[in-house]
Amino acid sequence: MPDGTCFLCGDSYTKRGMARHLQSCLADTASSGEDSAAIIQIVGEHRPDYWLYVAIAPSTTLATLDEFLRGFWVECCGHLSAFTIDGVQYDRPHDEDAPAGFGPPPQSMDVPLDEVLENVDDATFGYEYDFGTTTALSVSVVETGSWGDDAIASSLVKDVSPVENVIVLARNEQPERTCADCGDQATVVCQPCLRDPDAGAYFCESCADAHDDGEGYHAFLPVVNSPRSGVCGYRG
Structure with a gap:
């Protein structure tokens, strides 16, 4: 916390x-x-x-x-x-x-x-x-x-x-989010993955470019200090 x-x-x-x-x-x-x-x-x-x-x-x-x-x-x-x-x-x-x-x-x-x-x-x-x-x-x-x-x-x-x-x-303070692939600080959240409790949803910009969300499209939102981070179209 x-x-x-x-x-x-x-x-x-x-x-x-x-x-x-x-x-x-x-x-x-x-x-x-x-x-x-x-x-x-x-x-x-x-x-x-x-x-x-x-x-x-x-x-x-x-x-x-x-x-x-x-x-x-x-x-x-x-x-x-x-x-x-x-x-x-x-x-x-x-x-x-x-x-x-x-x-x-x-x-x-x-x-x-x-x-x-x-x-x-x-x-x-x-x-x-x-x-x-x-x-x-x-x-x-x-x-x-x-x-x-x-x-x-x-x-x-x-x-x-x-x-x-x-x-x-x-x-x-902004909760720390780490990239699911490389462990660096995450800057974006994948919306489809956020809905999957077994998937890593947070990525740095480099890993986000190569990320496959399984749905054929990339739907990234910025990591922001809000309980609505990653939801709908919220960008902070």
């Missing part, structure tokens, strides 16, 4: 250690105030070596969090997406006239995070992007404290967020 970098101080920690570190680092670098912020951990459900910690105001809508996840980690072709919280699906785009299926009817993402979590015992929920080649994420509220967004943002040593109201506090 790769370590990650804290963007408040620049130090490196493990995924588990980062949660403890952020509590003390926020106390040291972001002054307390009347506003509050929720610290959220986001992890690739099937690829847990990709992870983030972000800070958002509890009043931030699911739509804003979805916009962030798309822009930072998963967007490739404008696919559908949805959060599932306590058995209720919050989808994008939302169609109020869609026929009802089993379970509670889908809801719009235009709802604040603190409102949907108000009566939920477990503040961990799911997110899915693209219901064909799905990227699934696990989202957990780690802590809520009296740090204002402005105080946190002004303390960052590096700002990498594409969305103003979501602040990236920490991110995993």
Whole structure:
């Protein structure tokens, strides 16, 4: 499991250690105030070596969090997406006239995070992007404290967020991928081979040129720091 970098101080920690570190680092670098912020951990459900910690105001809508996840980690072709919280699906785009299926009817993402979590015992929920080649994420509220967004943002040593109201506090380092043929650092991933659990999917550029994926064509994507690396048309 790769370590990650804290963007408040620049130090490196493990995924588990980062949660403890952020509590003390926020106390040291972001002054307390009347506003509050929720610290959220986001992890690739099937690829847990990709992870983030972000800070958002509890009043931030699911739509804003979805916009962030798309822009930072998963967007490739404008696919559908949805959060599932306590058995209720919050989808994008939302169609109020869609026929009802089993379970509670889908809801719009235009709802604040603190409102949907108000009566939920477990503040961990799911997110899915693209219901064909799905990227699934696990989202957990780690802590809520009296740090204002402005105080946190002004303390960052590096700002990498594409969305103003979501602040990236920490991110995993790029997982090391080695070429399946020569063992050098991999730069591309073969999409057909990634779907085969018994095949090596990562290659350096030299070995990729000679690679036979068994399907008569080469479908390579760059190795990027995202749980959607190698999927659909995602290029980072």
